[in-house]
Amino acid sequence: MSQKTVSIYDTTLRDGTQGTGISFSVLDKIRVAQRLDAFGIDYIEGGWPGSNPRDAAFFEEAAKQEWKHAKIAAFGMTRRGRISVEEDSQVRMLLAAETPVVTIVGKTWPLHVTEVFGVCLEENLAMIADTVKYLKAHGREVFYDAEHFFDSYREDPAYSLATIKAAKDAGADLVILCDTNGGSLPGFVGEVTRTAVAHLGASVGIHTHNDSGLGVANALAAVEAGASQVQGTINGYGERVGNCNLVSVIPTLQLKYNIPVVPDLTQMREVSVFVDELANVPHDIRAPYVGAAAFTHKGGLHVHAVQKLARTYEHIDPSLVGNRQTIVVSDMSGQTNVLMRAKALGFELEKGSAQVSEILTKIKAAENEGYEFEAAEGSFNLLIRKALGLYRPLFELKEYHCNYRNLGTNGSDLCEATVKLIVGGVPEYTVAEGDGPVNALDAALRKALRPFYPWIDTLRLTDYKVRIVDGARGTAARTRVLIESTDGNTNWGTVGVSDNIIQASWEALVDSYEFFSAGR
Numbered sequence: 203m204s205q206k207t208v209s210i211y212d213t214t215l216r217d218g219t220q221g222t223g224i225s226f227s228v229l230d231k232i233r234v235a236q237r238l239d240a241f242g243i244d245y246i247e248g249g250w251p252g253s254n255p256r257d258a259a260f261f262e263e264a265a266k267q268e269w270k271h272a273k274i275a276a277f278g279m280t281r282r283g284r285i286s287v288e289e290d291s292q293v294r295m296l297l298a299a300e301t302p303v304v305t306i307v308g309k310t311w312p313l314h315v316t317e318v319f320g321v322c323l324e325e326n327l328a329m330i331a332d333t334v335k336y337l338k339a340h341g342r343e344v345f346y347d348a349e350h351f352f353d354s355y356r357e358d359p360a361y362s363l364a365t366i367k368a369a370k371d372a373g374a375d376l377v378i379l380c381d382t383n384g385g386s387l388p389g390f391v392g393e394v395t396r397t398a399v400a401h402l403g404a405s406v407g408i409h410t411h412n413d414s415g416l417g418v419a420n421a422l423a424a425v426e427a428g429a430s431q432v433q434g435t436i437n438g439y440g441e442r443v444g445n446c447n448l449v450s451v452i453p454t455l456q457l458k459y460n461i462p463v464v465p466d467l468t469q470m471r472e473v474s475v476f477v478d479e480l481a482n483v484p485h486d487i488r489a490p491y492v493g494a495a496a497f498t499h500k501g502g503l504h505v506h507a508v509q510k511l512a513r514t515y516e517h518i519d520p521s522l523v524g525n526r527q528t529i530v531v532s533d534m535s536g537q538t539n540v541l542m543r544a545k546a547l548g549f550e551l552e553k554g555s556a557q558v559s560e561i562l563t564k565i566k567a568a569e570n571e572g573y574e575f576e577a578a579e580g581s582f583n584l585l586i587r588k589a590l591g592l593y594r595p596l597f598e599l600k601e602y603h604c605n606y607r608n609l610g611t612n613g614s615d616l617c618e619a620t621v622k623l624i625v626g627g628v629p630e631y632t633v634a635e636g637d638g639p640v641n642a643l644d645a646a647l648r649k650a651l652r653p654f655y656p657w658i659d660t661l662r663l664t665d666y667k668v669r670i671v672d673g674a675r676g677t678a679a680r681t682r683v684l685i686e687s688t689d690g691n692t693n694w695g696t697v698g699v700s701d702n703i704i705q706a707s708w709e710a711l712v713d714s715y716e717f718f719s720a721g722r
């Protein structure tokens with residue numbers, strides 16, 4: 203039996219940008235397309251040339267590029283009703299984009315044809331056929347997106363099939379069945395796809411939306427029923443809740459269906475993060491296959507098993523998609539969590555030792571107070587050092603003080619902090635101003651420490667997150683502060699918890715300096 207082939211058609215730059223909050227500059231679009239080309243995506247839909255100047259500029263730029271693998275597609279719609287295809291400026295713009303592939307969307311659902319377009323059903327068939335023929339006559343590879351195919355099929359199967367037959371008979375290279383409203387179920391998508399393939403005597407493509415959370419499942423059901431192209435977007439961006447997520451589809455096809463779709467799947471995570479970066483969207487830690495949590499083990503029983511045999515709790519080897527296994531420590535940890543996490547930080551501990559049980563007890567007590575060490579490896583490192591007797595404080599705190607003055611309409615706000623410390627036996631008393639109390643405190647602390655620890659200025663705080671937690675205290679809420687720091691090469695997190703936001707920030711701040719100092 204010959205191997206099944208499935209091509210991947212990426213519409214991140216068109217349907218993806220129809221998602222709320224997703225926008226790319228022309229340069230971003232070119233960079234995304236180049237990255238997808240290098241990854242081995244077969245078709246890249248760059249936008250709609252007749253829609254806006256940005257998409258038109260993308261196609262001008264794309265025409266100058268050399269694409270290694272991908273074919274660039276321009277997207278548009280069938281000619282409008284009651285005018286000839288030659289008269290339709292939208293269709294002319296599709297040719298002007300000078301892409302090897304043109305994809306046109308047309309109506310399948312009589313509801314849209316008569317109620318929205320206001321043309322008769324025969325005219326819609328003519329609009330589809332005329333446009334496909336015209337584009338084929340101009341030498342393009344033509345894909346026909348049958349909008350609302352599944353919704354339409356539910357109401358009027360005969361007319362739905364007639365629309366795709368019109369496209370196929372006019373010369374469309376591929377008809378793509380679209381679950382435009384994202385409401386269909388996998389069993390139905392599979393059954394209708396099989397019928398469409400039999401009716402056309404040719405394979406089809408599938409384009410699904412994720413409105414029921416089934417975008418990927420529906421695309422896979424269509425592949426099982428004979429679809430040979432999957433359309434979707436990186437990270438599932440798209441109109442409303444999004445499109446079929448190619449970041450789930452590609453590894454699933456390759457690893458679970460044994461259908462090769464890209465030459466180097468280990469780039470999958472990096473591609474996903476890259477596109478999120480350019481779209482300025484935080485990477486979803488829970489993204490299947492590629493999220494930071496996708497192979498993160500927290501429960502003690504899980505960690506105990508995976509360190510013996512990873513596949514006990516991992517559906518694939520994370521390195522196949524460029525991801526990695528992570529072990530976190532929490533109040534759900536057992537000794538193995540501590541051993542593995544400590545090992546990653548460079549400490550060799552022994553299972554059953556007094557030190558490991560001390561660390562575990564401290565973690566559970568601290569988490570009960572509202573601490574979280576999952577993203578605070580700096581504070582976790584210090585906790586281990588304390589248990590091992592390796593901890594060296596940077597200073598002895600005598601007092602710190604912070605105040606905030608609002609000067610009303612006469613001037614801007616003022617934050618001032620003072621710190622009194624003993625550093626290496628020397629008393630230090632400094633004062634500094636800042637944009638806010640934590641910023642002022644950080645400035646005063648740096649000022650006091652700088653003469654003793656000149657490295658202090660190589661360290662920067664990059665993120666500051668505040669969360670109200672109730673921990674063990676029921677109604678008395680506490681504040682947890684998570685600080686992220688960097689020295690330009692490495693990033694680390696530290697955590698502080700207190701009834702008072704300033705004290706929680708102080709703890710996280712001091713942990714950050716002490717962790718950095720300990721690693722030097």
Ligand SMILES: CC(=O)SCCNC(=O)CCNC(=O)[C@H](O)C(C)(C)COP(=O)(O)OP(=O)(O)OC[C@H]1O[C@@H](n2cnc3c(N)ncnc32)[C@H](O)[C@@H]1OP(=O)(O)O
Binds near residue numbers: 254282307
């Ligand atoms: C399912 C999908 O995702 S399809 C892609 C949807 N994406 C977008 O709409 C984004 C890009 N769109 C745009 O920039 C604009 O809507 C344009 C440039 C395409 C059209 O703009 P306008 O000419 O101002 O029309 P407007 O957006 O108000 O209405 C759509 C028009 O297209 C017609 N139309 C809609 N689908 C089709 C189609 N498949 N074939 C032909 N005409 C169509 C509508 O009937 C309407 O025409 P009418 O005003 O003569 O009734």
Ligand SMILES: CC(=O)C(=O)O
Binds near residue numbers: 349350381382
């Ligand atoms: C074509 C398209 O984007 C859709 O039907 O959803």
